[in-house]
Amino acid sequence: MAKVPVGILGATGMVGQWFARCLEDHPWFEIRALAASERSAGRVYGELVRWNADGEMPAAVRRLPVHPVDPGVFSDLGVRVLFSALPADQALVAERALADKGFWVFSNAAAFRMDRLTPILIPEVNAGHIRLVERQPSRKASGGFIVTNANCTTTGLAVALRPLQDLFGIRSVVMSSYQALSGAGYPGVASMDITGNVLPHIQKEEEKVELETKKILGVLAPGGAVRPAAFDVVASCCRVAVRYGHLETVLVGLGKDFDEGRAREALGGFRWELSGRLPTAPRRPVIVRDEPDRPQPRLDCDAGSPERARGMAVTVGRLRKAGRRLRFYLLSHNTVRGAAGASVLNAEYAKKLGYIG
Amino acid sequence: MAKVPVGILGATGMVGQWFARCLEDHPWFEIRALAASERSAGRVYGELVRWNADGEMPAAVRRLPVHPVDPGVFSDLGVRVLFSALPADQALVAERALADKGFWVFSNAAAFRMDRLTPILIPEVNAGHIRLVERQPSRKASGGFIVTNANCTTTGLAVALRPLQDLFGIRSVVMSSYQALSGAGYPGVASMDITGNVLPHIQKEEEKVELETKKILGVLAPGGAVRPAAFDVVASCCRVAVRYGHLETVLVGLGKDFDEGRAREALGGFRWELSGRLPTAPRRPVIVRDEPDRPQPRLDCDAGSPERARGMAVTVGRLRKAGRRLRFYLLSHNTVRGAAGASVLNAEYAKKLGYIG
Amino acid sequence: MAKVPVGILGATGMVGQWFARCLEDHPWFEIRALAASERSAGRVYGELVRWNADGEMPAAVRRLPVHPVDPGVFSDLGVRVLFSALPADQALVAERALADKGFWVFSNAAAFRMDRLTPILIPEVNAGHIRLVERQPSRKASGGFIVTNANCTTTGLAVALRPLQDLFGIRSVVMSSYQALSGAGYPGVASMDITGNVLPHIQKEEEKVELETKKILGVLAPGGAVRPAAFDVVASCCRVAVRYGHLETVLVGLGKDFDEGRAREALGGFRWELSGRLPTAPRRPVIVRDEPDRPQPRLDCDAGSPERARGMAVTVGRLRKAGRRLRFYLLSHNTVRGAAGASVLNAEYAKKLGYIG
């Protein structure tokens, strides 16, 4: 089977680099176009980019030229699938224009996440939301569409909430985060600010978590948009001196009384029908650990199997019942499960369903 | 006025050192006895101790000998007021024995905090609880008593809850902490564990916060013990790579609807009748900051005035209303407001009321 | 005595802020003008600046307006003494122009350090080099001149070399540095780069140390320029995750055999004739510590007395003889002794000699 040629928008930044990593030797996709700002265009990726995404820069992108974000270029290269790591303001203009021209955009940008016709897709959580693209005007006109992945802090939380919602119903969520530096991109957080310190504010992060979580766990009304889940979310987001892995403390008010063991099983046994059956879909979306001091960013960030799904599993620990509330700690890889890996999985799912390719 | 001679139990450890600092040039107290384990006894403090409590070791303790924890020694030295930084297991035996012999023990140890006749005293919060010592058997027999300060993570939280409880009533508290390394003592947390990481477990810390907070904000029944406050506390405690200052995210469910501005005023305007009028009592127990990125451990840890009360103020920021809940971030100095400074303030209050000296 | 009004160029950056600190409540100088780039001009300092220089922003600058670097403005404000924290490229143009118009410029910029008519002045080391300003064309024309302080890494080293040069003669210097983040300004080093890492390269730093050290310890030829010291310097400079304080390992080849104790005395007993007699001149320029694990950045960075000279003393430790070489570790505060404090001391000395005011 020939691989589907794909492009990366915003390829030079932190998430763009992680797209390059998550697509390295991908069995279905092949990176053929790299695009970034006008300033970067015209240069060779390997010479332009200061590689920050762990390990060595994949050989497949090292010698590729960097193009501007230009539909004509992508068409000439035979690329119709685009992964977007554009900044939100650029995404707002470019992604719509590209969808209008028939491109299939899988975006990590926040620009369209709360758009009523655009899904925030996490296949394990709300696979059916992908159908929302059918209602996008571009889909009817040119075939193009936009699918977004959730904010990095939202993603792991939403995955863990899914089985709890199904089994017990959710009434409220209180979450505090310990977020990694890589979430701020590069150069991102100044070392003078974070060394020996915690920063108690991440621009718009709490608002994103609070809104996105409810949309993701909402119901796609027939013929309409997503009706957000009814529960309430309070998120408090801090930055800590960790490179990768967002840790969260979570308290979930449930709809009925429950048994702690049952909740543990619901999380650890949670599977989506395609878990382990798409290249980037981890066999176990949620891994429950029983040690008293897990999850830890350094130790659990890369959880997930098989190999290609490393960093795609969410690790949960210190699970305890507190009345009708379930409390636990949660960790997920912010640039894999929470960004690039998330959109790659979305594209795999879209391909599986015949939306692309 | 002659200064009251005092002793420090567990003088060589992290909190013991901070007792030495908080008592340096104290206008009412004078360190005359230093005591530690048998292993340390017999040596000179300045030669024995690896100083960890910031700045230079106070001259007043440098040449003092270290004694074993021995009532006879304290009596010989004319010391009746003892500050205890003993480990909980040693405190359990030694503090009771010392109180029985007539000593006035102001303890940072957890051993007696939940004892029904022992107060967890935070003067700004529950000054009246000091009367509980009247019911301690030792008080009647020999005049001795034990007064404890709260756990370091509990203290700042309890101070901020007081005005909210008074004005609106509290129904529930959810707190997540970002705790400093110094809270684990010395050598404490291994650098291999915490470098570039967060540790999601601190032995017994969550339990302490959940129980102590309710006792501190409870009501001292006439002729009886403290009836704990009725609200519910869920605490999630993590360790981060910060030297001093415990940061907390707090969500307080209130008893009635409220105005955000009113809550801000309640916190910023909160005063105890002796605020600023005891040497270690900060003029403003709670400082409300309006910048979006405060409080931060590095910047706000030492808040408090006058000079002697540095580190005794609790800093609150990012105050927001969420329905009937108030959310905010809170920071307090864990070894000053949350440990040594707390007991020194307790002793000042006890002296003011005539319990000691 | 009326205070001399002074201005700060590049007042908003890291070193500019430290100038504001080092000049706070200065007995001889009073900050009257703050200047920065056109972009910043027109705003109030306290609203414009993100304060990074420890502690709170001095009240004296909080309400001052920020001006462009404009001689007319300085003249109107009655300011003739200027402290420069300008970037090297801006300094190259602006400082010369200002000197030409009669201003007395005390600069932390590298632009003129290697200029043959400009001294790199460290009073304890080469007080006589100040006479070089007499040969600057601007001095003759308008009275203006430029005096520079050394690079932050050079300064502490040069101070420690002075007494060794005097007593034994120096043949070679090998130095490796462990430099603090603040040396890179703000935002400076990206936290993603330095967390759990060491960076083995600091732009042009090694070259500066190697050249400046020899000029500083060189001899001012009568009627000419400075003849650099004849010894050889090899500097290797790395960045580590420390906020303040440059640590250095030093190996000095001496001109004759020597006694270790004698070298220790030479360093610890080193005094300049005005040591302790100018406001910012530490009583002891070099403090020798005998503990095996000192100096440390966190513990020794602020060494120096009296209070105003904190951070101006250089701490030396682990002194040992290795044949005809002396080996030791050295620490100095990079933004005080190595930048702002250095130029303030230079201005004090210039005033003492009657060059200014």
Place this chain on the structure above:
Amino acid sequence: MAKVPVGILGATGMVGQWFARCLEDHPWFEIRALAASERSAGRVYGELVRWNADGEMPAAVRRLPVHPVDPGVFSDLGVRVLFSALPADQALVAERALADKGFWVFSNAAAFRMDRLTPILIPEVNAGHIRLVERQPSRKASGGFIVTNANCTTTGLAVALRPLQDLFGIRSVVMSSYQALSGAGYPGVASMDITGNVLPHIQKEEEKVELETKKILGVLAPGGAVRPAAFDVVASCCRVAVRYGHLETVLVGLGKDFDEGRAREALGGFRWELSGRLPTAPRRPVIVRDEPDRPQPRLDCDAGSPERARGMAVTVGRLRKAGRRLRFYLLSHNTVRGAAGASVLNAEYAKKLGYIG
């Protein structure tokens, strides 16, 4: 070919764990015995050990029992090859006793490194020194012997010095180190000491580097011991907040004038006859990087190929000529190239030569 059964002494500590990693799925060796202090003996490794050596504990050791250091046990298990990660004081007694009983001990301990009949073996550097074991009394009596690997800081340095010594002759070495936390074992360095700090002292480290380097690069006199190399070494060793990878700045005085390009080739082209031909021998012992900001601990620590030799290559960068001296930065993995991997390679070489198995 049946694998040679091997044992690990001091299996529970940091280096012991790295032995377990370096021997995981080894093509020639199979871990059959784990030994540690009496206190640990009798328990199962997977339950006893807090795993610190990155990744997951190898399955092969998880269920093995931990034995005391007892020759009888090893014999019963059919083990004659022992890798030792014992503390120096225990090694001094146990390793000799084991060699006397016929065991082949490959040790990371310092106890016998400077013993005149024991080699400090780095095959790429001094393969011939292995013949020294023939002169050990135990070898003649029972066949047993001790081979040591060098101190972690010495190893990378010695590898890089070999080709320079061969080509140009070495007259002097000055080295400063930036050493990782893992070098101090676990719990090792207290986080309160190292957070935002550098520690300028590592017990006995400088002495080890200075002595061992000369022995390793010395000549094995026929019928005698090793005559140390004649050059002089000055080492200054510091601890920094890095988990793995010792960085060093190196200045090597050479015996004759040289060409910088030639030195670069000598290092990058350096090969030992078995490079890449033993399982743990990297194809290129020294990797020269030309980027201005390499090597870095985080990026270059795991250098080396093939896969099993990851962490076994030494990375060199910033190579420059300074008169007759060559200056460069050097990085090597302290627990692989500098400890466990080193002794595993030594055992492979010994087996290749027929000394064991």
